[in-house]
Amino acid sequence: MFQEFNVTTFAIIISTAPTDNRTLTALKYAKAILAQGHQINGVFFYQHGVINANSYLQTPSDEINHLTAWDEFHKSTNTPMHLCISAAERRGLTDSNSPGYSHNIASHFTISGLGELVVLTDKADKVVQL
Numbered sequence: 001m002f003q004e005f006n007v008t009t010f011a012i013i014i015s016t017a018p019t020d021n022r023t024l025t026a027l028k029y030a031k032a033i034l035a036q037g038h039q040i041n042g043v044f045f046y047q048h049g050v051i052n053a054n055s056y057l058q059t060p061s062d063e064i065n066h067l068t069a070w071d072e073f074h075k076s077t078n079t080p081m082h083l084c085i086s087a088a089e090r091r092g093l094t095d096s097n098s099p100g101y102s103h104n105i106a107s108h109f110t111i112s113g114l115g116e117l118v119v120l121t122d123k124a125d126k127v128v129q130l
Contacts, residue, residue: 008038011124013117014049018059018066023052026130027069034077042080042120043070045109050088053081055106067106074108082112082120 010033016022033040045052052066059065074081083105085095094101095111105111121127 008125009123010038010040011120011127012040012043013127013129014043014045014052015047016130017048017051018057020048022130023049023066024064024069026128027066027073029128029130030073030079040077040079041123042082042116044082044084044112044117044120046084046087046117048091050083050091050093053083053088053105053109054091054093056104071106071108081109082116083109084117085111085113 012026012030014023014026016026030040030043051057052070055067057067059067070081073079083093088094088105088111093105095103095105097103110116
């Protein structure tokens with residue numbers, strides 16, 4: 001018999017730093033969701049997860065560069081990548097080019113607030129936070 005397939009829409013919240021294994025798990029999970037034919041309406045980086053957007057981080061050559069990995073995911077899937085600006089500023093990230101500051105947020109991230117998180121989760125069938 002032919003089985004009906006329902007597409008599920010996900011919102012993913014990343015609250016872990018790039019050094020945390022759950023960050024890589026989140027990336028693999030996001031890829032698996034899309035491979036199964038589901039949709040992701042956005043990835044929201046919050047709390048320590050905003051560190052994943054720091055373009056100044058140096059990754060040892062024998063480790064996964066999470067910044068590059070999320071950038072490649074964004075480019076290949078066109079999935080919006082939102083960055084909580086309040087959490088980012090608390091951790092030294094800025095989108096300012098004013099004297100004394102240096103823009104250090106990777107270009108594939110959209111500066112957002114918690115209002116965007118509300119919109120993402122409201123439009124999703126399922127919300128996954130890692």
